[in-house]
Amino acid sequence: MGLGWTQPPGLFHMRQIFSPSRIAAFISFHLCVVCLNAQTDLDFCGSDLVRLSAMQNPAWQQEQLQHEQQIYHFYKNKSAGASNKAMAVVTLPVVVHIIHDNGAENIPDAQVLAGIQQLNEAFANSAYYDQGSGTNTMIQFCLAKRAPDGQLSSGITRDQNPLTQMTIELDDISLKDINRWPPTEYINIWLVREICRLNNGCSVAGYAYFPSSHGSPEDGIVMESKFLGSSAGNTGVLAHEMGHYLGLYHTFEGGCQNDDCLTDGDRVCDTPPDQSTLWVPCDQVVNTCSTDAQSGLPADEPDMILNFMDYTDFYCFNDFTAGQSDRMRWHIENVRQSLLESKLRSVVHHSRDRFFYRFGDRC
Numbered sequence: 001m002g003l004g005w006t007q008p009p010g011l012f013h014m015r016q017i018f019s020p021s022r023i024a025a026f027i028s029f030h031l032c033v034v035c036l037n038a039q040t041d042l043d044f045c046g047s048d049l050v051r052l053s054a055m056q057n058p059a060w061q062q063e064q065l066q067h068e069q070q071i072y073h074f075y076k077n078k079s080a081g082a083s084n085k086a087m088a089v090v091t092l093p094v095v096v097h098i099i100h101d102n103g104a105e106n107i108p109d110a111q112v113l114a115g116i117q118q119l120n121e122a123f124a125n126s127a128y129y130d131q132g133s134g135t136n137t138m139i140q141f142c143l144a145k146r147a148p149d150g151q152l153s154s155g156i157t158r159d160q161n162p163l164t165q166m167t168i169e170l171d172d173i174s175l176k177d178i179n180r181w182p183p184t185e186y187i188n189i190w191l192v193r194e195i196c197r198l199n200n201g202c203s204v205a206g207y208a209y210f211p212s213s214h215g216s217p218e219d220g221i222v223m224e225s226k227f228l229g230s231s232a233g234n235t236g237v238l239a240h241e242m243g244h245y246l247g248l249y250h251t252f253e254g255g256c257q258n259d260d261c262l263t264d265g266d267r268v269c270d271t272p273p274d275q276s277t278l279w280v281p282c283d284q285v286v287n288t289c290s291t292d293a294q295s296g297l298p299a300d301e302p303d304m305i306l307n308f309m310d311y312t313d314f315y316c317f318n319d320f321t322a323g324q325s326d327r328m329r330w331h332i333e334n335v336r337q338s339l340l341e342s343k344l345r346s347v348v349h350h351s352r353d354r355f356f357y358r359f360g361d362r363c
């Protein structure tokens with residue numbers, strides 16, 4: 001295994017480099033300089049950490065297993081060549097909770113608006129993200145127009161709290177308890193100054209819970225506010241985390257094994273298998289797996305380093321595939337459907353003992 005072409009982490013895999021012997025220690029020193037630098041770049045996403053931790057819960061594990069079986073049948077039954085063109089756009093309501101301590105992390109509304117617009121462009125494969133590849137997922141997002149109590153809202157909340165500097169393993173729920181809208185009705189996005197991991201640095205830019213956590217108190221996305229709306233490339237972090245929220249794995253999940261592209265790797269057949277988390281220049285051709293044609297693809301293809309679900313320089317991010325789009329859509333329609341339904345229930349006014357609801361105006 002070369003230095004660059006690592007197996008997918010193993011969030012703590014760098015530790016294994018250290019050896020008790022002196023010679024190995026000497027080598028390790030030199031390896032480590034590279035690795036620490038690389039690690040800073042590599043571990044920008046904490047979603048696998050929270051997914052593996054969530055899987056300790058047998059109920060969620062069962063849920064996840066069940067979803068995977070259903071998706072398997074969904075793909076098997078999908079008619080060949082069916083495209084997204086026939087699909088209507090679905091729009092999901094988002095609330096952005098800015099948790100700040102009066103620092104630069106308290107970004108203005110305009111930057112949030114720019115970030116949501118870029119998120120929509122990323123999912124539509126338009127504007128900056130239209131670089132000759134990728135697909136329109138037909139999934140869009142809107143800042144909520146109404147709060148859970150029915151009041152008009154900008155879809156942006158602000159709370160001052162020192163947890164703007166947070167550690168995933170310790171502070172996840174406390175952070176979310178500061179301000180949370182019902183996660184069955186809104187996609188909660190918490191923005192903070194700094195996300196750290198326990199004894200493992202602060203290189204994480206964001207993390208999301210997978211659909212098997214739908215509606216639970218931890219459900220949603222946490223990200224560092226500097227990555228939202230500061231540039232189209234940086235907003236790619238949110239597109240990546242939203243991919244996880246809607247059920248996508250990293251493209252390097254599971255390495256090169258590709259005996260059945262519906263059950264191996266990222267379980268998406270039009271993404272080639274990938275075993276590298278190395279960040280490479282956007283225009284570089286790399287091919288870390290030659291198992292592509294064993295299933296899914298007609299021939300061996302290069303790794304899809306421009307895919308939102310790989311690890312890459314953020315400004316390289318610009319593609320979801322049709323297969324990824326199908327997988328996200330399935331999760332919206334079968335697991336996270338409460339984000340869509342009559343579901344768009346909003347209190348428009350209430351008298352002393354009666355509530356009146358109107359449908360369809362949450363976005």
Ligand SMILES: [Ca+2]
Nearest residue numbers: 265268271272
């Ligand atoms: Ca794949």
Ligand SMILES: [Ca+2]
Nearest residue numbers: 274276277310
């Ligand atoms: Ca890769």
Ligand SMILES: [Ca+2]
Nearest residue numbers: 289292300301
């Ligand atoms: Ca390949």
Ligand SMILES: [Ca+2]
Nearest residue numbers: 129133134318
């Ligand atoms: Ca693209």
Ligand SMILES: [Zn+2]
Nearest residue numbers: 045047240250
């Ligand atoms: Zn990720």
